[in-house]
Amino acid sequence: AEPLRESSFVPVTTVETIEEQDAKAVVLMIDEDLDFLSGMKSGLEQRGFIVLLAASPEKGLEMFLNERPNCVIVDYVPPYERGYESTQSLLSKATSEFIPVLMISSSMDKDIELSAYKSGVADFIKKPVDSEELEVRMNNRLRYQKVIQQTIMTDELTGVYTRRYLSSEGKKQLSQALRSKQTLTVAMLDLDFFKKVNDTYGHPAGDNVLKSFANIITRLKREYDLLFRLGGEEFLLLLPNTTPAEAKKVVERIRIKLRLTEYQEAGSSFNVTFSSGIAGSTIETKKLEELIEQADQALYMAKQTGRNQTVL
Ligand code: GH3
Ligand code: MG
Numbered sequence: 001a002e003p004l005r006e007s008s009f010v011p012v013t014t015v016e017t018i019e020e021q022d023a024k025a026v027v028l029m030i031d032e033d034l035d036f037l038s039g040m041k042s043g044l045e046q047r048g049f050i051v052l053l054a055a056s057p058e059k060g061l062e063m064f065l066n067e068r069p070n071c072v073i074v075d076y077v078p079p080y081e082r083g084y085e086s087t088q089s090l091l092s093k094a095t096s097e098f099i100p101v102l103m104i105s106s107s108m109d110k111d112i113e114l115s116a117y118k119s120g121v122a123d124f125i126k127k128p129v130d131s132e133e134l135e136v137r138m139n140n141r142l143r144y145q146k147v148i149q150q151t152i153m154t155d156e157l158t159g160v161y162t163r164r165y166l167s168s169e170g171k172k173q174l175s176q177a178l179r180s181k182q183t184l185t186v187a188m189l190d191l192d193f194f195k196k197v198n199d200t201y202g203h204p205a206g207d208n209v210l211k212s213f214a215n216i217i218t219r220l221k222r223e224y225d226l227l228f229r230l231g232g233e234e235f236l237l238l239l240p241n242t243t244p245a246e247a248k249k250v251v252e253r254i255r256i257k258l259r260l261t262e263y264q265e266a267g268s269s270f271n272v273t274f275s276s277g278i279a280g281s282t283i284e285t286k287k288l289e290e291l292i293e294q295a296d297q298a299l300y301m302a303k304q305t306g307r308n309q310t311v312l
């Protein structure tokens with residue numbers, strides 16, 4: 001076959017990133033007052049938000065962990081009351097992930113407001129509150145949240161997701177897979193003899209290969225597959241609702257494409273290949289780390305037995 005020429009300076013398409021920016025903000029509302037919730041829900045939906053409702057702090061914490069909203073609105077719960085622990089736990093998790101929490105309370109007590117701010121609440125709103133005010137105050141927070149989230153999620157060189165984002169997104173994907181009894185598959189992709197590319201053509205040339213590789217994977221993976229750069233020349237694909245055998249087809253498509261891609265540098269041309277290890281979840285899988293470990297062992301086998309191949 002005619003080798004496909006790949007220019008050194010490939011614009012990186014960050015499909016996921018663009019979708020993320022255009023996506024509506026997901027707001028999780030936690031309150032035991034159902035009338036208040038349903039009233040706010042329709043108001044905020046008309047204003048373009050996706051609204052998730054939780055009628056108890058416990059349910060709210062669970063939804064927060066599973067759905068990863070962009071913003072949380074939570075009712076004040078006094079200490080020693082049921083739901084206090086869940087609310088505090090949500091607050092510490094949300095603030096550590098830079099997700100703004102707005103607290104609503106009907107109380108006029110200044111001490112409550114102060115303790116809310118001390119526990120990391122981004123904004124404190126007194127009831128009654130209308131959806132227009134809530135929108136404005138949420139948008140103020142979401143502006144910063146977007147930039148921070150993008151920065152955390154996006155690998156600077158390649159534009160794909162970061163290892164840091166894998167730790168939160170991976171958890172969510174695995175729990176979804178277990179809940180819906182579907183297989184989540186992990187594929188690790190590691191460039192072969194990449195050190196040699198750097199040594200022969202220089203580090204900037206190596207960087208261009210990394211960008212191009214990320215670009216090829218992004219173009220050839222399926223829409224719902226997620227691509228992460230674990231570091232260096234090692235990438236990870238998360239393939240939801242996919243068996244290892246199906247994942248292998250996706251990875252093989254990428255492998256053949258890379259093998260046929262010709263890079264030009266300083267008057268000479270060269271090719272690069274990668275090796276891949278694949279592992280799929282079972283009902284026994286407790287943590288994503290187990291899957292990554294298995295995929296890593298398969299990758300090691302692929303390297304040991306000749307490289308430029310995929311091992312299940
Ligand atoms: P193997 O087939 O066993 O994977 O060999 P390898 O040379 O690809 O693996 P090794 O782990 O020995 O080397 C990886 C190299 O990747 C070493 C390092 O210089 C290079 N590298 C890591 N991060 C970057 C980067 O951001 N840019 C560039 N240009 N090179 C990088
Ligand atoms: Mg209340």
Ligand code: MG
Pocket residue numbers: none
């Ligand atoms: Mg290595």
Ligand code: MG
Pocket residue numbers: 190191192193194233
């Ligand atoms: Mg390598």
Ligand code: MG
Pocket residue numbers: 190191232233234
């Ligand atoms: Mg490596």
